[in-house]
Amino acid sequence: NFMLTQPHSVSESPGKTVTISCTRSSGSIASNYVQWYQQRPGSAPTTVIYEDNQRPSGVPDRFSGSIDSSSNSASLTISGLKTEDEADYYCQSYDSSNYVFGTGTKVTVL
C-alpha cells in the first residue's frame, strides 16, 4: 500500500495564503481522487475538498485543491486566511479498495 505525507504544521497571518502539500509514496497521485478534510479542535472532520478540486456546498471558495503529477503530490490552498481556519487538515486517497489518510497538518493562524 502507499502513504500520504504532509508537513506537520504550517502557520500564517490572517488574510494571507497557506498551501498544504500531500505527497504520495508510491503509485501516481493522479490515479485516484484526493480529498481534504478539516478538523477543528474537539470536533469531527468535515470535507472541504473532494475529487481533487471540488468543494461541497457551503465550503467557501477560499479553499481550493490541486494535483501536481511532477511532484506526485496534491495541495490544499487556503486564501484570505481567517482565524476560523485554524485546524488540522488531512488529505485522503484510495487504492485497491483501501482508503488511506495523510499524516495531517496543523494550520495555525497567527
Added chain:
Amino acid sequence: QVQLQESGPGLVKPSETLSLTCTVSGGSISSYYWSWIRQPPGKGLEWIGYIYYSGSTNYNPSLKSRVTISVDTSKNQFSLKLSSVTAADTAVYYCASLVGSGVLVWGRGTLVTVSS
C-alpha cells in the same frame, strides 16, 4: 442532507468485543457506501472498513482479522464489531458516508476507551 449518529458503549474491557451502531437519518441507507473510521487520542485518522447496503464489505488489511461491519436496511443502520480489543483500540470512532473515493458526510464521533 444525510446525518449520522454513532451509539454504543464508551468503555470496553480488554479482550472483549467493541460494538457500535450508526443510525442514518435524512436519507436512505440504500445509497452510498458506509464506513467506519477511527482516531486515537492526539493522533491521525485510520480507515477501518466500509459496507454497501447489499452487504458487500471491504476492510483495512491491518484490522481485517478482527473487524465485522454489517448493515440493517430495515432500521437504516450499520454496525461495527471489533474483537479482541486492547488499549491500542482506544479511539474516537466515526461513521461516515462515502461517495466516490472519499468521505461525504461524517458522524460526530464517539469515544471508546478500552480499560479494565
